[in-house]
Amino acid sequence: MEFSSPDGERRYAALVRSAGATVVGLDFDGTLSPIVDDPEAAGIHPAAPGVLVALAEQVHAVAVVTGRPARQVLALGGLDEVGDAMGEAGHELLVFGQYGNERWTSFDRRVVSPRPPAGLSSFLSELPGLLRRGEAAEAYVEDKGLAVAVHTRRLPDPAGAFERLLPLLSAAADAHDLAVEPGRNVVEVRAPGMHKGAVVQRLAADPEVRGFVFVGDDLGDREAFEAVAELRAGGADTLLVCADHDEDEGSALRDLADVVVAGPDGVLDFLRTLTADAARK
Structure with a gap:
């Protein structure tokens, strides 16, 4: 885990202290799943389910926010089973598909979706x-x-x-x-008007939420990063994590991030560290 500045290290420490009131938002492709040539073969990292279940014990909520259809990412990630494991401990997994146009939770078990956009x-x-x-x-x-x-x-x-x-x-x-x-x-x-930043704003509107982490890897996550930065300006404890692939598409996120990690392996190491530090606080 590489902090981009001393501010990043300070923000991480503050976030650990408020972990129980923090939402952790995660992209899927390139973040929880390795980048592959065939989008239909992008399975979740084999260690991710266990890491997410342990993380849910220490934070307010865990949300996967993806451009993929919700049903597709549920299947590729085995997220039904992850939600079951979280539910046994009284925690909920949220999945927002198609940049937030679709919503699924492990408590509700149905995908809520609008009609296709005109045009x-x-x-x-x-x-x-x-x-x-x-x-x-x-x-x-x-x-x-x-x-x-x-x-x-x-x-x-x-x-x-x-x-x-x-x-x-x-x-x-x-x-x-x-x-x-x-x-x-x-x-x-x-359709216009919905993006990952709007999902961040929706989740942060919960009065019990005082902190927010977002982990992403490319341009589709930029609006989420910007929304988290707005929360920071409003006094929330926040952290922005870039899963780096040494490609130009992630450069905009690297410039905004507090922490830079190496792909999905680095993401999972970061989440393990956050879980362990929050458990010790």
């Missing part, structure tokens, strides 16, 4: 032509129901394809009143 079906009908124009016809298209994600990681030049597609997809999304979320070799198009 998404028209965007999808235009997408093959946009991919051809961007010389990325073989890009992997993931239809999430409430959003569509275009992945370039499997292409011969992932970064080049991403750079060509981003302006094309952004212009088309804007024409259909949709939002664009760029990430690590992926462009996601979805």
Whole structure:
């Protein structure tokens, strides 16, 4: 665990003292799950379930906040079982899918989801032509129901394809009143108005919450980092953790983070340390 500054170390100590009133928010891909070429093969780190269950004993709440559909991340992460284990000790696991448009909790056991955004079906009908124009016809298209994600990681030049597609997809999304979320070799198009920062604000509105940790790894987590920074400005105990992959997409988070760790392995080491320190306080 590498603190970015003396302030990071001080913030961590304050957070440990208020752990029982702290929410820990976690991205999934690249944070709890290693980055892989096939998004459908991104299983949770094998040590993560046990680490999350132990963490829940020491903090107010644990929330997984992901761009994936909630049902998909529940299956990839085995989070039903993680929620069961937490529930035996009286703790709840929260999962926010599709940047907060979907919500599942281990107590409620159902995914609450809105209708698909207006304009998404028209965007999808235009997408093959946009991919051809961007010389990325073989890009992997993931239809999430409430959003569509275009992945370039499997292409011969992932970064080049991403750079060509981003302006094309952004212009088309804007024409259909949709939002664009760029990430690590992926462009996601979805309904506007909901993002991970809004999830942070919703969770922090609980009057029992006095602290917040968010752990993420790429541009899709930036709004969550910014929302946590706003909580800090308001007097909350907070900590921002970047799971670093030595790629450009994480640089914006590294600049904002209090702690930088090495990928999912580093994330789990951080959570183990937080759990142990909170138990000793």
